[in-house]
Amino acid sequence: MLELPSLNYIETVETPTSFEVVASLNTKPAACPLCGGGVESKGVAAPMEIWDAPMAGKHVRYAFRGRRYECRTEGCPSFTYRGPDVHPKHGMTWRLLGYIQRLALKRSIKDIERLTGATTDQIWPVVLDLSEKLAGYQFATPRVVAVDDIRFGKKRRFTVIYNAENGRPLAIVEKLDAKGVAKILHKVINPSEVEVFVSDMNGSNLLLGESSFRGKPHVADKWHVLDKMQRQMSKIVNQTASKLKKGQAAELKSWKMELEGKFAAKDAKDWRTRLAGKKIESRRRIDDEGKLILKTKWDILKEHQPVRLVYHARLLLRHVYRANSRRQAEERFDRFLAFGSQVDMPADAAKAVQLLGEHRKQILAYFDVMWQHHDGRFRGPTTNQAEARNGKIKAMWKGSRGVKNAAYLNLRVVFEPYVLGATLILCNTCGKPEVLSEMEGLRRAGMDVRDARANCCSNCAQSVLRAA
């Protein structure tokens, strides 16, 4: 066991899951914590349960006795002294407190309970305190900002503000109107320094673009744009498939003709069974001469004009995003609009195309702000990485069975990517949080732990240096 210097380890019993320790204090308080006056010992305090950071995968629990002291100043209350290694309020050591804080960014309260042995009642105040310290943290303003919505279950909707360049969330708030989001935005970054704003094209985001990012490119998010046509595709496929399944007799007869060879259906009912069967859906059947003898569901669907039209419109839209220049993208987008607005296009799909046409400016803005990525290809800003993170956030929400406290939700969503003590510090002088770059984190990790600058924010670093 890694023993704490201020404790006497009287007895340690190792069980299969824990170390049970009887410990007492070997230090005295220098002075009264209230008035700074002299103190007098009144003997040992009643034993209390104190949790320590786990060792070798086992929980560590002390039956700990602090000491009672009385202040010599009149009217000053007596107090229990727990020494420099045991937290004065929470029933735990300072190093367990630090351990819980580090875990709190990544793990649920239940997980921390399981890992440390401490109870939720002990863990929660520590986590809440950290959450409140980090709430509303002002980040360095990123070049590209994205705003996206995330749903938990059916009822809860949240707005997440992202740094779109690295996909890290900057803030999460329960679904607000444009004004509400703007307020949060101004709290966590400086919107006037943002160069590009990315979002879907719903009304409140358009408003936000107008109010907070006026005069800057507002880019329609690629994935939301593509999703518009993808949804139309699923819709028309489902509609057509269910129409096929209802099977008007005459039509069915002609489809039956298509099923030749040994897999041919005996009758309409048999055909339906086969169509619904996995074997038929999953692969085409080819006979010995290489002739297609059984069509997949998709082959059959594609023979229907509405499906073919929406399918092609969707392809044309995807093609837009493979353009290498704004001009090429413009041409391709206009070709998509022309194709998508032809009279035979199913009504819903035509409406979706029209809507995309109304946001031509924002969709094409993507190509004004493309840059070359590591793989050598040019791409514009998207909520791509943000969407990936949304999956993580949803898993967190599920793992915690919902999160009621807003500051705690912010902690789990916004600070999950950071490591407390490395890329995120709580200043040892002013107590304020600060995000450090990876490089700076490494530099600090190399410092002597006793160096006051190792865990100092940039504001306090000046005065600490001056004092040294």
Ligand SMILES: [Zn+2]
């Ligand atoms: Zn006192």
Ligand SMILES: [Zn+2]
């Ligand atoms: Zn500071």
